[in-house]
Amino acid sequence: MSGHSLLFTFFALATCLSAVAVVISQTVVRMAFWLIISLGSTAALFFLADADFVGAAQLLIYVGGTLVLLVFGVMLTASGPYLKIETSPGETIIAGMIGLLFLFIVYASISGVDWKSTPGDAVATDSPLDNRSGADGQTLRPVGLSLLGLRPDKDLSGGGDGDQPSTGYLLPFEIVSVHLLVVLIGAAYLARAKRTQQASAS
């Protein structure tokens, strides 16, 4: 067993087991802790799949930003240090059975696909990034260029098989930027509204 597959097994087990622990644990603080483990291991899986920029963004934005936001939400809404809102055991058993059934359905549909015979030779025999500019997982420059509208990893000269040349992601990038601004203003307004009413009432 090579080092890569050993690391993959370790981090995949950490991801799956802590995701299960998020579902099982009752107090919301412990859920947040297991979610940190799960998301961090997912970032490690991204690093193993040669997506180092996505892994770094996952660590920075998810683990460093979104989870801190969630923990702040826990602190602002809990009336005690270990707030428990129990689900009844019958519901837990039903949810477990439905979850196992659902997982079996997804597993059956994944293994039902024959990846070798997909049309157009979709599954690469080697990493498609290897012979292009994203070799060895150095994806920072290709990702940044494609967000600017350039695609260094695709042949844009129009050779190919008559497809439209793939353009970059400049327009989605701009839309997401404006969307983030709108979301920040909206979240600040939503979180403030009640407090100003109380201040004016008193």
Add this chain to the structure above:
Amino acid sequence: MAAELHSYLMVGAVLFVCGVICMATKRNGIGVLMGVELVLNGANVNFVAFSRYTKLGLDGQIFSLFIIVLAAAEAAVALAIALNFYNNHLTIDVDRANKLKG
């Protein structure tokens, strides 16, 4: 290659199922939000795996970047709604949110 893609997809499936169960069973509003994060992460794992093991190239990685950013935005708005709900009801139990029930 297909075996490794298969194992990545299984990790994504486990994350997705855990997130769905978390969303369905948790009565704490913040817990429901954590379930949403798990589901989005399962989708991210699938995108990155397809970007690595198929001829998709960088498209999968760019999509997962967009998903990460939009999940952060969603968490901010949902948290503001949860705080407003807590200010009005003095609890975060989603079963108490039944004002609109007919």
